[in-house]
Amino acid sequence: MARAAAARLITKIVDAQAARGAASVVLTGGRNGNGLLAALAESPARDAIDWSRLDLWWGDERFLPEGDPERNVTQAHKALLDSVPLDPARVHAMAPSDGPHGSDVEAAAEAYAAELAAAAQPENHASVPAFDVLLLGVGPDTHVASLFPELPGVRETELTVVGVRGAPKPPPNRISLTLPAIRAAREVWLLAAGEDKANAAAIALSGAGEVQAPAAGAYGRSRTLWLLDAAAASGLPRELYPPASP
Numbered sequence: 510m511a512r513a514a515a516a517r518l519i520t521k522i523v524d525a526q527a528a529r530g531a532a533s534v535v536l537t538g539g540r541n542g543n544g545l546l547a548a549l550a551e552s553p554a555r556d557a558i559d560w561s562r563l564d565l566w567w568g569d570e571r572f573l574p575e576g577d578p579e580r581n582v583t584q585a586h587k588a589l590l591d592s593v594p595l596d597p598a599r600v601h602a603m604a605p606s607d608g609p610h611g612s613d614v615e616a617a618a619e620a621y622a623a624e625l626a627a628a629a630q631p632e633n634h635a636s637v638p639a640f641d642v643l644l645l646g647v648g649p650d651t652h653v654a655s656l657f658p659e660l661p662g663v664r665e666t667e668l669t670v671v672g673v674r675g676a677p678k679p680p681p682n683r684i685s686l687t688l689p690a691i692r693a694a695r696e697v698w699l700l701a702a703g704e705d706k707a708n709a710a711a712i713a714l715s716g717a718g719e720v721q722a723p724a725a726g727a728y729g730r731s732r733t734l735w736l737l738d739a740a741a742a743s744g745l746p747r748e749l750y751p752p753a754s755p
């Protein structure tokens with residue numbers, strides 16, 4: 510799944526750069542997101558990307574000190590970013606808990622919302638850029654980014670970025686794009702690999718509400734793709750399950 514998703518992402522970035530001069534991708538943390546980045550790092554086709562014309566954003570961040578090994582940005586650097594010639598000014602990490610906003614997670618969220626708004630194209634009448642691809646790892650509890658079932662973040666309809674407190678998965682403090690910001694992306698790709706994602710995929714794709722199953726509320730303006738391996742797809746309703754190959 511990671512290799513297939515990486516191949517798709519390379520093509521999408523190259524196409525966006527050809528069409529619009531630059532591409533923008535929102536990264537996700539977690540096992541599936543980092544697996545995709547590691548597969549991209551290993552792919553010889555990665556050289557087709559003009560890395561200096563790629564904007565990278567994050568869908569969420571674990572609010573921890575700079576360089577903490579559990580931060581999504583730290584893991585992304587290790588998996589891929591340190592090995593490609595990105596323009597550092599185009600790598601838009603969320604603030605750490607020992608950064609300019611200290612431990613104030615709401616202030617850090619507000620600052621990221623301002624950075625997104627400054628990069629938004631006025632013609633789109635949105636307060637975030639029209640991301641080419643927004644990646645989301647689906648958690649076993651159906652969370653996406655740091656929007657967890659029933660927590661206030663998933664109910665947010667005005668703000669584009671929220672501070673999250675009391676997340677059921679450590680660490681409790683996080684920063685997350687909201688569903689309205691996620692839905693401003695041209696394409697949203699949800700990644701689910703492994704048996705522990707089977708229930709989450711089945712629930713989100715069976716008509717669940719987004720407050721109970723945040724993954725159900727994540728979709729893009731032009732396209733929404735669920736990229737699953739066989740184990741994660743094993744609980745899908747029969748009509749969604751791909752026909753067996755001959």
Ligand SMILES: O=C1O[C@H](COP(=O)(O)O)[C@@H](O)[C@H](O)[C@H]1O
Nearest residue numbers: 537538539540541646647648654
């Ligand atoms: O904590 C997080 O978890 C989710 C999913 O992670 P996984 O390891 O279960 O694949 C991830 O999407 C999110 O970005 C991250 O902060």
